[in-house]
Amino acid sequence: MNDIALSKHVPVSPQRRTDYGSFRVTPISPHIGAEIEGLDLSQPLSDALVGELRQAWADWMVLVFRDQHLDRSAHKAFARHFGRLHVHPMHHSRSSEQDSEVLVVKTTAQSAYTAGEGWHTDVTCDAIPPLGSALYITETPACGGGDTLFANMYMACEMLSPTLRSFLEGLVAVHDGALPYIGSYKSQPPEGGYPRHEHPVIARHPVTGRQVLYVNSGFTSHIVGLHRWESRAILDMLFSLLQREPKLHCRVHWRPNTLTLWDNRCTQHQAVWDYYPNSRYGERVSMVGESALTT
Ligand code: SIN
Numbered sequence: 557m558n559d560i561a562l563s564k565h566v567p568v569s570p571q572r573r574t575d576y577g578s579f580r581v582t583p584i585s586p587h588i589g590a591e592i593e594g595l596d597l598s599q600p601l602s603d604a605l606v607g608e609l610r611q612a613w614a615d616w617m618v619l620v621f622r623d624q625h626l627d628r629s630a631h632k633a634f635a636r637h638f639g640r641l642h643v644h645p646m647h648h649s650r651s652s653e654q655d656s657e658v659l660v661v662k663t664t665a666q667s668a669y670t671a672g673e674g675w676h677t678d679v680t681c682d683a684i685p686p687l688g689s690a691l692y693i694t695e696t697p698a699c700g701g702g703d704t705l706f707a708n709m710y711m712a713c714e715m716l717s718p719t720l721r722s723f724l725e726g727l728v729a730v731h732d733g734a735l736p737y738i739g740s741y742k743s744q745p746p747e748g749g750y751p752r753h754e755h756p757v758i759a760r761h762p763v764t765g766r767q768v769l770y771v772n773s774g775f776t777s778h779i780v781g782l783h784r785w786e787s788r789a790i791l792d793m794l795f796s797l798l799q800r801e802p803k804l805h806c807r808v809h810w811r812p813n814t815l816t817l818w819d820n821r822c823t824q825h826q827a828v829w830d831y832y833p834n835s836r837y838g839e840r841v842s843m844v845g846e847s848a849l850t851t
Contacts, residue, residue, distance in 0.1 A: 632658075710761070
């Protein structure tokens, strides 16, 4: 019997802080996600406070701020503390009056789909994918529901056997925007098509230095250098980890005027559309850094 292959152990996460000087932190789950209390994000934030928020973000990956009252410019100003604002590739077909830095997340009884219903990391088809996103939900479904699940991809990486991990460490995978934007959302591609780029299968987070499993079922089409059937089998096995291991997850239950900030480099997320025919409304702003993840 191979102990590693049968192991059900939970990797030991680094000790995560709950004592930050400027705000209170309540974990949502032991391994990912925390509620932050005591901050009004519509007000200017000092450099010291932003520094502490960055530390809490690195520690918890998903930060939830309740009872925030933000107009678009305050939402964007908050996001800019973490990177320059991203323009979503699906915005190529929007009119010039629409704000290209804001992604409207709106689901009604008439919607053909809800954005992000399936585990994914945002826009990994880009050469430099967003490093994070700030989703501000102002309308929640009258019937309840509409939560978002998040998964800790450090821990997913640590759950792989050392043998599989070292095999994956040398590989890169293709992330293709056509998969969700044409395949699921049936949108018209821009001239030249949606972005398609390669990223390492196991990458390193530039802030924490920790390894993450960096393939996602939303965008990753195949692993380079393998037969397609080999790639399919390996990707499906890796994707199934998120379905099989709820200990990787936290679940954010939205109330109106909640903003959630997630780190797109070490998490995946999935929107739960369990509220049809009720509606849900929010706006997402994403941030990008100077470079994509490397090994
Ligand atoms: C997204 O994928 O960014 C949407 C998440 C959500 O609506 O909960």
